[in-house]
Amino acid sequence: xxxxxxxxxxxxxxxxxxxxxxxxxxxxxxxxxxxxxxxxxxxxxxxxxxxxxxxxxxxxxxxxxxxxxxxxxxxxxxxxxxxxxxxxxxxxxxxxxxxxxxxxxxxxxxxxxxxxxxxxxxxxxxxxxxxxxxxxxxxxxxxxxxxxxxxxxxxxxxxxxxxxxxxxxxxxxxxxxxxxxxxxxxxxxxxxxxxxxxxxxxxxxxxxxxxxxxxx
Amino acid sequence: xxxxxxxxxxxxxxxxxxxxxxxxxxxxxxxxxxxxxxxxxxxxxxxxxxxxxxxxxxxxxxxxxxxxxxxxxxxxxxxxxxxxxxxxxxxxxxxxxxxxxxxxxxxxxxxxxxxxxxxxxxxxxxxxxxxxxxxxxxxxxxxxxxxxxxxxxxxxxxxxxxxxxxxxxxxxxxxxxxxxxxxxxxxxxxxxxxxxxxxxxxxxxxxxxxxxxxxxxxxxxxxxxxxxxxx
Numbered sequence: 001x002x003x004x005x006x007x008x009x010x011x012x013x014x015x016x017x018x019x020x021x022x023x024x025x026x027x028x029x030x031x032x033x034x035x036x037x038x039x040x041x042x043x044x045x046x047x048x049x050x051x052x053x054x055x056x057x058x059x060x061x062x063x064x065x066x067x068x069x070x071x072x073x074x075x076x077x078x079x080x081x082x083x084x085x086x087x088x089x090x091x092x093x094x095x096x097x098x099x100x101x102x103x104x105x106x107x108x109x110x111x112x113x114x115x116x117x118x119x120x121x122x123x124x125x126x127x128x129x130x131x132x133x134x135x136x137x138x139x140x141x142x143x144x145x146x147x148x149x150x151x152x153x154x155x156x157x158x159x160x161x162x163x164x165x166x167x168x169x170x171x172x173x174x175x176x177x178x179x180x181x182x183x184x185x186x187x188x189x190x191x192x193x194x195x196x197x198x199x200x201x202x203x204x205x206x207x208x209x210x211x212x213x214x215x216x
Numbered sequence: 217x218x219x220x221x222x223x224x225x226x227x228x229x230x231x232x233x234x235x236x237x238x239x240x241x242x243x244x245x246x247x248x249x250x251x252x253x254x255x256x257x258x259x260x261x262x263x264x265x266x267x268x269x270x271x272x273x274x275x276x277x278x279x280x281x282x283x284x285x286x287x288x289x290x291x292x293x294x295x296x297x298x299x300x301x302x303x304x305x306x307x308x309x310x311x312x313x314x315x316x317x318x319x320x321x322x323x324x325x326x327x328x329x330x331x332x333x334x335x336x337x338x339x340x341x342x343x344x345x346x347x348x349x350x351x352x353x354x355x356x357x358x359x360x361x362x363x364x365x366x367x368x369x370x371x372x373x374x375x376x377x378x379x380x381x382x383x384x385x386x387x388x389x390x391x392x393x394x395x396x397x398x399x400x401x402x403x404x405x406x407x408x409x410x411x412x413x414x415x416x417x418x419x420x421x422x423x424x425x426x427x428x429x430x431x432x433x434x435x436x437x438x439x440x441x442x443x444x445x446x447x
Contacts, residue, residue, distance in 0.1 A: 052317060053243040053390050067440030069246055071386040076244040078440065081386070089389045089421070090243070091325040094318030098338060122343070129305065129312060130296030131344065136318030139337040170341040170357065 007149070010179040013196070014147045016041040017177050018106050021145055023047075027056065029097065029137055031107035031120075032075050034147040038106060050102055052133040054093045057085025074133065097133070098140040105137040109146045109173075111158050111165040114210035116172030116185030118146060119165030128166070138168045143175075150178035150207055157209035159183075159190075180204060183212060191215040217409045219378040221430045228252055228431065229259045231401050232368050235288075236261075239324060239366035239399050240268040240278060241392035245442055247384070248277045249372040249405035251434045254444075257281055265289040267324070267364055269317065269391060271301045276442075282310070291364065293317035314344060319361050321394060327363035328397020328426070335360055369399025372433075373422065376404060378412040380427035381420040389421055396426040403429045407436075 015037035022028055022038075022045065029050045030038055039049070039060065049058040052074040059080035062068070067078040081087075096102055111119040121135065122128045138144060151157055159176070176183040181204050182194035190212040192204060201214055232238065242248025253272070257280040264281065269292050272278035281287050282300050289311040295301040304310035315323070316338045326334050335358035339345045349360040371392040373382035382404055384392070396402050404427050435442045 051387070053246075054387050065440075068386060069437060069441050070384075070388040072244065072246055074243075076246075087384075087387055087389070089393045090317070090321040090391045091394045094321050098318055098322075098336065127296075127302060127305065128343065129302055129314065130294040131314055131316050132294045133317040135316040135342060135344065136338045139340070140318075166343050167341055169337075169339065171337075 010149055012037060013179050014149070014177055017182065018145055018147050019043075019045070021175060021177070022104060022106075026103040027101070029102050029105045029141065031105065031134070031137070033108040035106040035108065036075065050093075050096065051079070052090070052093055052097070054088045054090055055079070055081065055085060056088075056096075057082045059085070094133070094136055097136050100140055100142055102137075102141045104143040104145060105141040106145045106147060107134065107137060109148045109158070111160055111163055112146055112148075112173060112176055113160050113163050114190045114212065115188040116174070116176075116190065117163060117170070118144075118168050118173050119163050120168050122166045124165055135169050138171045144171065144173045146173045146176045148176075148178060150180045157207060159208045159210045161210050180207065189213060217378060217411050219376065219380065219409050219430055221380045221428065222409060223403075223429045223431060225251065225255050225431055228255045228403060229261065231403065231429070232256060232261050232264075234261055235263045236367040237265040237267065237365070239364070239369040239391075239395040240266055241369075241371040241390065241395050242272070242277065243269055243387070243390040245272065245277055247372050247388040247390045247392050248272060249370045249403075250277055250442060250444075252370045252403060252405050252431060253277050253280060254434070256286070257284055262286045263288040265291065267291045267320075267366060269320070270294045271298050273298070274300050285309070289313065291315065291320070293320050316344065320364065321391060323361055323364035324391060324398045325394040327365035328394060331363055333360055333362045364398065366395065366399040367401070369395040369402045370405070371395050371402065371422075372405045374407055375415065376406045376409050376427070376430050377415050377424075378409060380404065380424035380430060381415055382406070382422035382427065383415055383419050384421055393422045393426075396422045401429075402427050403431060405431050405433050407433055
Protein backbone atom coordinates (compact mmCIF):
# COMPACT_ATOMS: atom_id res chain seq x y z
CA UNK A 1 0.00 0.00 0.00
CA UNK A 2 1.35 3.43 -0.89
CA UNK A 3 0.20 6.39 1.13
CA UNK A 4 -1.67 8.81 -1.08
CA UNK A 5 -3.69 11.81 -0.17
CA UNK A 6 -6.03 11.14 -3.01
CA UNK A 7 -9.17 9.64 -1.44
CA UNK A 8 -9.96 7.51 -4.46
CA UNK A 9 -6.53 5.89 -4.40
CA UNK A 10 -6.80 5.38 -0.65
CA UNK A 11 -10.11 3.61 -1.05
CA UNK A 12 -8.71 1.42 -3.83
CA UNK A 13 -5.66 0.52 -1.70
CA UNK A 14 -7.91 -0.47 1.18
CA UNK A 15 -10.12 -2.60 -1.07
CA UNK A 16 -7.08 -4.28 -2.62
CA UNK A 17 -5.67 -5.20 0.79
CA UNK A 18 -9.09 -6.40 1.99
CA UNK A 19 -9.32 -8.68 -1.06
CA UNK A 20 -6.10 -10.42 0.11
CA UNK A 21 -7.81 -11.17 3.42
CA UNK A 22 -10.55 -13.28 1.82
CA UNK A 23 -10.14 -17.02 1.54
CA UNK A 24 -10.78 -19.17 -1.51
CA UNK A 25 -14.34 -20.44 -1.58
CA UNK A 26 -15.61 -18.24 1.27
CA UNK A 27 -19.13 -16.85 1.41
CA UNK A 28 -18.70 -13.09 1.66
CA UNK A 29 -21.08 -10.23 2.25
CA UNK A 30 -19.81 -6.86 1.06
CA UNK A 31 -21.19 -3.70 2.63
CA UNK A 32 -21.66 -0.35 0.92
CA UNK A 33 -18.74 1.99 0.15
CA UNK A 34 -15.16 0.69 0.02
CA UNK A 35 -16.17 -3.02 0.17
CA UNK A 36 -18.00 -2.71 -3.15
CA UNK A 37 -14.60 -2.12 -4.82
CA UNK A 38 -13.21 -5.48 -3.64
CA UNK A 39 -14.40 -7.68 -6.56
CA UNK A 40 -12.03 -5.78 -8.89
CA UNK A 41 -9.08 -7.06 -6.86
CA UNK A 42 -9.98 -10.71 -6.36
CA UNK A 43 -7.91 -11.91 -9.32
CA UNK A 44 -8.22 -15.69 -9.67
CA UNK A 45 -9.64 -16.15 -6.20
CA UNK A 46 -13.17 -17.50 -6.23
CA UNK A 47 -15.57 -16.41 -3.52
CA UNK A 48 -19.37 -16.44 -3.26
CA UNK A 49 -20.90 -13.00 -2.83
CA UNK A 50 -24.04 -12.93 -0.69
CA UNK A 51 -26.58 -10.08 -1.05
CA UNK A 52 -29.05 -9.52 1.82
CA UNK A 53 -32.01 -9.21 -0.52
CA UNK A 54 -31.66 -12.86 -1.42
CA UNK A 55 -28.84 -13.73 -3.79
CA UNK A 56 -25.83 -16.00 -3.27
CA UNK A 57 -23.47 -15.88 -6.23
CA UNK A 58 -23.81 -12.21 -7.16
CA UNK A 59 -22.03 -11.33 -10.39
CA UNK A 60 -20.73 -8.01 -11.75
CA UNK A 61 -22.91 -5.19 -13.02
CA UNK A 62 -24.66 -6.00 -16.32
CA UNK A 63 -23.82 -4.41 -19.66
CA UNK A 64 -25.92 -1.36 -20.51
CA UNK A 65 -29.12 -2.63 -22.08
CA UNK A 66 -29.01 -5.88 -20.08
CA UNK A 67 -30.32 -4.42 -16.83
CA UNK A 68 -33.03 -6.43 -15.10
CA UNK A 69 -34.57 -4.26 -12.34
CA UNK A 70 -35.57 -7.49 -10.55
CA UNK A 71 -31.95 -8.65 -10.29
CA UNK A 72 -30.34 -6.33 -7.79
CA UNK A 73 -27.94 -6.35 -4.85
CA UNK A 74 -28.41 -4.97 -1.34
CA UNK A 75 -27.39 -1.50 -2.53
CA UNK A 76 -30.30 -1.75 -5.03
CA UNK A 77 -27.83 -1.73 -7.92
CA UNK A 78 -28.44 -3.98 -10.92
CA UNK A 79 -26.22 -7.07 -10.89
CA UNK A 80 -25.86 -10.37 -12.73
CA UNK A 81 -26.05 -13.92 -11.45
CA UNK A 82 -23.11 -16.28 -11.80
CA UNK A 83 -23.42 -19.99 -12.65
CA UNK A 84 -24.30 -21.83 -9.46
CA UNK A 85 -25.98 -18.82 -7.89
CA UNK A 86 -29.06 -19.28 -5.74
CA UNK A 87 -31.99 -16.97 -5.02
CA UNK A 88 -34.11 -16.94 -1.85
CA UNK A 89 -36.27 -14.69 0.28
CA UNK A 90 -35.23 -12.08 2.86
CA UNK A 91 -36.06 -14.18 5.93
CA UNK A 92 -33.87 -17.05 4.71
CA UNK A 93 -31.14 -14.63 3.66
CA UNK A 94 -30.93 -13.22 7.17
CA UNK A 95 -31.10 -16.70 8.67
CA UNK A 96 -27.91 -17.36 6.69
CA UNK A 97 -26.35 -14.25 8.22
CA UNK A 98 -27.59 -14.56 11.82
CA UNK A 99 -27.10 -18.31 11.83
CA UNK A 100 -23.37 -17.96 11.17
CA UNK A 101 -23.44 -19.48 7.68
CA UNK A 102 -21.83 -16.47 6.01
CA UNK A 103 -18.08 -16.67 6.49
CA UNK A 104 -17.05 -13.05 6.28
CA UNK A 105 -18.57 -9.59 6.16
CA UNK A 106 -16.45 -6.72 4.88
CA UNK A 107 -18.05 -3.54 6.08
CA UNK A 108 -17.30 0.14 6.35
CA UNK A 109 -17.12 1.80 9.75
CA UNK A 110 -17.47 5.34 11.03
CA UNK A 111 -15.53 4.56 14.18
CA UNK A 112 -13.91 1.59 15.90
CA UNK A 113 -12.59 1.35 19.43
CA UNK A 114 -9.48 -0.38 20.71
CA UNK A 115 -11.42 -3.52 21.65
CA UNK A 116 -12.83 -3.88 18.12
CA UNK A 117 -16.34 -2.64 18.93
CA UNK A 118 -17.58 -0.68 15.94
CA UNK A 119 -20.03 2.01 14.88
CA UNK A 120 -21.26 1.90 11.29
CA UNK A 121 -24.89 2.99 11.15
CA UNK A 122 -25.57 6.33 12.79
CA UNK A 123 -23.91 9.68 13.42
CA UNK A 124 -24.47 11.43 16.78
CA UNK A 125 -26.74 14.47 16.52
CA UNK A 126 -28.14 13.36 13.16
CA UNK A 127 -31.45 11.65 12.45
CA UNK A 128 -31.33 7.91 12.96
CA UNK A 129 -33.46 6.64 10.11
CA UNK A 130 -31.54 3.80 8.55
CA UNK A 131 -29.78 0.66 9.68
CA UNK A 132 -30.37 -1.89 6.90
CA UNK A 133 -28.59 -5.18 7.49
CA UNK A 134 -25.55 -3.72 9.30
CA UNK A 135 -26.40 -5.01 12.77
CA UNK A 136 -27.44 -8.48 11.56
CA UNK A 137 -24.10 -8.86 9.79
CA UNK A 138 -22.11 -7.70 12.80
CA UNK A 139 -24.04 -10.06 15.08
CA UNK A 140 -23.98 -13.10 12.88
CA UNK A 141 -21.10 -13.68 10.47
CA UNK A 142 -18.01 -15.71 11.35
CA UNK A 143 -15.49 -12.95 10.64
CA UNK A 144 -15.90 -9.16 10.50
CA UNK A 145 -13.38 -7.20 8.44
CA UNK A 146 -13.62 -3.42 8.72
CA UNK A 147 -12.48 -1.15 5.93
CA UNK A 148 -12.22 2.59 6.46
CA UNK A 149 -9.94 5.55 5.92
CA UNK A 150 -7.62 5.93 8.88
CA UNK A 151 -8.92 9.38 9.84
CA UNK A 152 -11.92 11.51 8.90
CA UNK A 153 -11.75 14.03 6.06
CA UNK A 154 -10.92 16.72 8.62
CA UNK A 155 -8.14 14.55 10.06
CA UNK A 156 -9.93 13.40 13.21
CA UNK A 157 -9.11 9.97 14.57
CA UNK A 158 -11.67 7.26 13.79
CA UNK A 159 -9.83 4.61 15.78
CA UNK A 160 -10.57 5.59 19.36
CA UNK A 161 -10.31 4.49 22.97
CA UNK A 162 -14.07 4.15 23.31
CA UNK A 163 -16.89 4.84 20.86
CA UNK A 164 -18.61 8.22 20.75
CA UNK A 165 -20.80 7.07 17.83
CA UNK A 166 -23.70 4.65 18.44
CA UNK A 167 -22.44 1.06 18.64
CA UNK A 168 -23.46 -1.58 16.09
CA UNK A 169 -23.55 -4.29 18.76
CA UNK A 170 -21.47 -6.26 21.22
CA UNK A 171 -19.68 -8.24 18.54
CA UNK A 172 -16.09 -7.09 17.96
CA UNK A 173 -14.35 -6.80 14.61
CA UNK A 174 -11.62 -9.27 13.75
CA UNK A 175 -9.56 -7.18 11.32
CA UNK A 176 -9.34 -3.45 10.52
CA UNK A 177 -7.83 -2.29 7.25
CA UNK A 178 -7.03 1.36 6.58
CA UNK A 179 -4.81 3.00 3.95
CA UNK A 180 -2.04 3.20 6.54
CA UNK A 181 -2.21 -0.05 8.45
CA UNK A 182 -3.78 -3.39 9.25
CA UNK A 183 -4.88 -4.17 12.80
CA UNK A 184 -6.27 -7.32 14.34
CA UNK A 185 -8.33 -7.68 17.51
CA UNK A 186 -8.07 -10.46 20.06
CA UNK A 187 -9.52 -10.58 23.59
CA UNK A 188 -10.37 -6.87 23.54
CA UNK A 189 -6.83 -5.91 22.53
CA UNK A 190 -5.78 -4.24 19.30
CA UNK A 191 -2.62 -5.31 17.46
CA UNK A 192 -0.84 -3.41 14.70
CA UNK A 193 0.20 -6.18 12.32
CA UNK A 194 1.09 -4.32 9.13
CA UNK A 195 1.96 -0.81 7.98
CA UNK A 196 1.78 0.52 4.43
CA UNK A 197 4.97 1.34 2.51
CA UNK A 198 6.39 4.62 3.74
CA UNK A 199 4.33 4.65 6.94
CA UNK A 200 6.03 4.47 10.32
CA UNK A 201 4.69 3.23 13.64
CA UNK A 202 5.01 6.85 14.85
CA UNK A 203 2.69 7.96 12.02
CA UNK A 204 0.15 5.40 13.17
CA UNK A 205 0.46 6.46 16.80
CA UNK A 206 -0.13 10.10 15.85
CA UNK A 207 -3.29 9.38 13.89
CA UNK A 208 -4.75 6.71 16.17
CA UNK A 209 -6.51 7.74 19.39
CA UNK A 210 -6.35 4.26 20.85
CA UNK A 211 -3.73 2.05 22.42
CA UNK A 212 -2.45 -0.92 20.47
CA UNK A 213 0.30 -3.52 20.66
CA UNK A 214 2.86 -3.34 17.87
CA UNK A 215 3.06 -6.83 16.40
CA UNK A 216 4.74 -6.26 13.05
CA UNK B 217 -56.48 -17.16 -17.88
CA UNK B 218 -58.71 -16.08 -15.04
CA UNK B 219 -58.88 -17.18 -11.45
CA UNK B 220 -61.63 -17.11 -8.83
CA UNK B 221 -59.19 -15.10 -6.77
CA UNK B 222 -58.76 -12.39 -9.39
CA UNK B 223 -60.28 -9.03 -8.50
CA UNK B 224 -60.43 -5.75 -10.39
CA UNK B 225 -58.16 -2.88 -9.47
CA UNK B 226 -61.12 -0.87 -8.21
CA UNK B 227 -61.96 -3.66 -5.73
CA UNK B 228 -58.66 -3.27 -3.89
CA UNK B 229 -59.92 -0.40 -1.74
CA UNK B 230 -62.62 -2.65 -0.23
CA UNK B 231 -59.99 -4.56 1.66
CA UNK B 232 -58.03 -1.68 3.20
CA UNK B 233 -59.41 0.58 5.89
CA UNK B 234 -58.21 3.61 7.81
CA UNK B 235 -55.62 2.78 10.46
CA UNK B 236 -54.67 -0.62 9.05
CA UNK B 237 -51.20 -2.07 9.43
CA UNK B 238 -50.24 -2.87 5.84
CA UNK B 239 -47.31 -5.08 4.87
CA UNK B 240 -45.94 -4.02 1.49
CA UNK B 241 -43.40 -6.19 -0.32
CA UNK B 242 -40.33 -4.95 -2.11
CA UNK B 243 -36.68 -4.11 -1.77
CA UNK B 244 -36.57 -0.75 -3.44
CA UNK B 245 -39.01 -1.09 -6.33
CA UNK B 246 -38.22 -4.75 -7.04
CA UNK B 247 -41.01 -6.87 -5.64
CA UNK B 248 -43.15 -3.85 -4.77
CA UNK B 249 -46.80 -4.08 -5.89
CA UNK B 250 -46.71 -0.77 -7.78
CA UNK B 251 -50.18 -1.10 -9.33
CA UNK B 252 -51.88 -1.83 -6.01
CA UNK B 253 -50.07 1.08 -4.36
CA UNK B 254 -51.19 3.36 -7.23
CA UNK B 255 -54.80 2.30 -6.64
CA UNK B 256 -54.56 3.04 -2.91
CA UNK B 257 -53.10 6.45 -3.75
CA UNK B 258 -56.35 7.20 -5.62
CA UNK B 259 -58.48 6.55 -2.51
CA UNK B 260 -59.03 8.46 0.73
CA UNK B 261 -57.80 5.67 2.99
CA UNK B 262 -55.52 7.18 5.64
CA UNK B 263 -53.62 6.74 8.91
CA UNK B 264 -51.92 3.65 7.54
CA UNK B 265 -48.99 1.98 9.25
CA UNK B 266 -46.82 0.73 6.42
CA UNK B 267 -44.38 -2.10 7.04
CA UNK B 268 -41.89 -2.11 4.19
CA UNK B 269 -38.11 -2.08 3.97
CA UNK B 270 -38.12 1.50 2.71
CA UNK B 271 -40.81 3.81 1.34
CA UNK B 272 -40.27 3.53 -2.40
CA UNK B 273 -39.17 6.57 -4.34
CA UNK B 274 -40.77 10.03 -4.26
CA UNK B 275 -43.01 9.48 -7.27
CA UNK B 276 -43.01 5.69 -7.43
CA UNK B 277 -44.43 3.08 -5.14
CA UNK B 278 -45.02 3.99 -1.51
CA UNK B 279 -43.60 7.48 -2.02
CA UNK B 280 -46.99 8.34 -3.56
CA UNK B 281 -48.87 7.42 -0.38
CA UNK B 282 -46.40 9.44 1.65
CA UNK B 283 -46.85 12.52 -0.52
CA UNK B 284 -50.63 12.12 -0.17
CA UNK B 285 -50.33 12.06 3.62
CA UNK B 286 -51.95 8.61 3.84
CA UNK B 287 -49.18 7.13 5.97
CA UNK B 288 -49.14 7.74 9.72
CA UNK B 289 -46.29 5.44 10.61
CA UNK B 290 -43.58 3.56 8.73
CA UNK B 291 -41.88 0.44 10.06
CA UNK B 292 -38.78 -0.53 8.12
CA UNK B 293 -35.00 -0.68 8.05
CA UNK B 294 -33.77 2.05 5.74
CA UNK B 295 -35.26 5.50 5.17
CA UNK B 296 -32.08 7.60 5.16
CA UNK B 297 -31.95 8.06 1.39
CA UNK B 298 -35.67 8.85 1.01
CA UNK B 299 -35.76 12.62 1.38
CA UNK B 300 -39.55 12.75 1.56
CA UNK B 301 -39.62 10.33 4.49
CA UNK B 302 -36.81 12.14 6.30
CA UNK B 303 -38.58 15.49 5.83
CA UNK B 304 -41.94 14.10 6.94
CA UNK B 305 -40.32 12.68 10.05
CA UNK B 306 -38.57 16.00 10.79
CA UNK B 307 -41.83 17.89 10.32
CA UNK B 308 -43.41 15.52 12.82
CA UNK B 309 -46.22 14.01 10.76
CA UNK B 310 -44.59 10.66 10.03
CA UNK B 311 -43.70 8.27 12.82
CA UNK B 312 -40.82 5.91 12.01
CA UNK B 313 -39.95 2.64 13.73
CA UNK B 314 -36.53 1.49 12.68
CA UNK B 315 -35.68 -2.22 12.77
CA UNK B 316 -32.60 -4.11 11.66
CA UNK B 317 -33.48 -5.64 8.30
CA UNK B 318 -33.09 -9.22 9.48
CA UNK B 319 -35.24 -8.55 12.54
CA UNK B 320 -37.92 -7.10 10.30
CA UNK B 321 -37.82 -10.09 7.93
CA UNK B 322 -37.92 -12.60 10.79
CA UNK B 323 -40.64 -10.63 12.61
CA UNK B 324 -42.88 -10.83 9.57
CA UNK B 325 -42.10 -14.51 9.00
CA UNK B 326 -42.74 -15.27 12.68
CA UNK B 327 -46.15 -13.56 12.55
CA UNK B 328 -47.08 -15.84 9.69
CA UNK B 329 -45.68 -18.91 11.43
CA UNK B 330 -47.67 -18.51 14.65
CA UNK B 331 -44.76 -17.23 16.73
CA UNK B 332 -45.59 -14.06 18.72
CA UNK B 333 -42.01 -13.04 19.57
CA UNK B 334 -38.47 -14.29 19.29
CA UNK B 335 -34.98 -13.61 20.67
CA UNK B 336 -32.30 -12.36 18.30
CA UNK B 337 -28.64 -11.42 18.83
CA UNK B 338 -29.04 -8.54 16.37
CA UNK B 339 -29.12 -5.12 17.99
CA UNK B 340 -28.14 -6.28 21.50
CA UNK B 341 -26.13 -3.50 23.14
CA UNK B 342 -27.33 -0.82 20.71
CA UNK B 343 -29.78 2.08 20.69
CA UNK B 344 -32.26 -0.06 18.76
CA UNK B 345 -32.72 -2.42 21.70
CA UNK B 346 -33.32 0.31 24.28
CA UNK B 347 -36.64 -0.38 26.05
CA UNK B 348 -36.71 -3.94 24.74
CA UNK B 349 -36.47 -7.00 26.93
CA UNK B 350 -33.03 -8.60 26.86
CA UNK B 351 -32.24 -12.12 28.02
CA UNK B 352 -29.05 -14.09 28.32
CA UNK B 353 -28.67 -17.53 26.76
CA UNK B 354 -25.37 -19.34 27.26
CA UNK B 355 -23.67 -16.14 28.34
CA UNK B 356 -24.75 -14.06 25.35
CA UNK B 357 -27.40 -11.30 25.25
CA UNK B 358 -30.41 -11.54 22.97
CA UNK B 359 -33.20 -9.03 22.31
CA UNK B 360 -36.86 -9.99 22.47
CA UNK B 361 -38.55 -8.82 19.27
CA UNK B 362 -42.28 -9.04 18.62
CA UNK B 363 -43.62 -10.53 15.44
CA UNK B 364 -45.08 -8.16 12.83
CA UNK B 365 -48.52 -9.16 11.56
CA UNK B 366 -50.50 -7.23 8.96
CA UNK B 367 -54.19 -6.44 8.62
CA UNK B 368 -53.42 -6.59 4.93
CA UNK B 369 -50.39 -7.73 2.92
CA UNK B 370 -49.80 -6.33 -0.56
CA UNK B 371 -47.29 -8.37 -2.48
CA UNK B 372 -45.79 -8.73 -5.94
CA UNK B 373 -44.87 -11.85 -7.87
CA UNK B 374 -44.16 -12.77 -11.47
CA UNK B 375 -46.80 -15.41 -12.21
CA UNK B 376 -49.72 -16.92 -10.36
CA UNK B 377 -51.69 -20.01 -11.25
CA UNK B 378 -55.47 -20.07 -10.87
CA UNK B 379 -55.19 -21.26 -7.27
CA UNK B 380 -52.90 -18.37 -6.34
CA UNK B 381 -49.58 -20.22 -6.15
CA UNK B 382 -46.80 -17.74 -6.91
CA UNK B 383 -43.40 -17.71 -8.61
CA UNK B 384 -40.99 -14.80 -8.79
CA UNK B 385 -38.63 -13.13 -11.21
CA UNK B 386 -35.02 -13.24 -9.92
CA UNK B 387 -34.61 -11.34 -6.62
CA UNK B 388 -38.20 -10.10 -6.72
CA UNK B 389 -39.30 -12.35 -3.84
CA UNK B 390 -37.46 -10.56 -0.98
CA UNK B 391 -40.10 -9.91 1.76
CA UNK B 392 -43.09 -11.08 -0.29
CA UNK B 393 -43.50 -14.68 0.86
CA UNK B 394 -43.09 -13.77 4.54
CA UNK B 395 -45.66 -10.99 4.10
CA UNK B 396 -48.10 -13.34 2.40
CA UNK B 397 -47.83 -15.55 5.48
CA UNK B 398 -48.29 -12.65 7.92
CA UNK B 399 -51.21 -10.77 6.34
CA UNK B 400 -54.84 -11.43 7.33
CA UNK B 401 -55.89 -10.39 3.83
CA UNK B 402 -53.33 -10.94 1.08
CA UNK B 403 -53.49 -9.36 -2.37
CA UNK B 404 -50.85 -10.37 -4.89
CA UNK B 405 -50.02 -8.37 -8.01
CA UNK B 406 -48.74 -10.49 -10.90
CA UNK B 407 -47.73 -10.20 -14.55
CA UNK B 408 -49.96 -13.07 -15.57
CA UNK B 409 -52.21 -15.83 -14.32
CA UNK B 410 -51.41 -19.20 -15.89
CA UNK B 411 -53.53 -22.36 -15.91
CA UNK B 412 -53.25 -24.48 -12.78
CA UNK B 413 -50.68 -27.19 -13.40
CA UNK B 414 -48.43 -25.03 -15.51
CA UNK B 415 -46.17 -24.01 -12.59
CA UNK B 416 -43.93 -26.80 -11.36
CA UNK B 417 -44.74 -27.67 -7.75
CA UNK B 418 -41.10 -27.35 -6.76
CA UNK B 419 -40.71 -23.86 -8.25
CA UNK B 420 -43.63 -22.40 -6.29
CA UNK B 421 -42.26 -20.06 -3.61
CA UNK B 422 -45.54 -18.76 -2.15
CA UNK B 423 -48.24 -21.39 -1.75
CA UNK B 424 -51.86 -20.62 -2.62
CA UNK B 425 -53.18 -21.00 0.93
CA UNK B 426 -51.42 -17.74 1.81
CA UNK B 427 -52.94 -15.77 -1.08
CA UNK B 428 -56.52 -14.41 -1.05
CA UNK B 429 -56.74 -12.19 -4.12
CA UNK B 430 -54.89 -11.62 -7.36
CA UNK B 431 -54.65 -8.52 -9.53
CA UNK B 432 -52.81 -8.06 -12.80
CA UNK B 433 -50.06 -5.50 -12.90
CA UNK B 434 -50.11 -2.38 -15.05
CA UNK B 435 -46.30 -2.22 -15.03
CA UNK B 436 -43.77 -3.76 -17.36
CA UNK B 437 -40.02 -3.76 -17.55
CA UNK B 438 -38.67 -1.40 -20.15
CA UNK B 439 -35.17 0.00 -20.49
CA UNK B 440 -34.07 -1.60 -17.24
CA UNK B 441 -36.83 -0.05 -15.16
CA UNK B 442 -40.53 -0.43 -14.27
CA UNK B 443 -42.79 1.52 -16.60
CA UNK B 444 -46.57 1.90 -16.34
CA UNK B 445 -48.35 0.62 -19.41
CA UNK B 446 -50.13 3.45 -21.16
CA UNK B 447 -53.07 1.54 -22.63
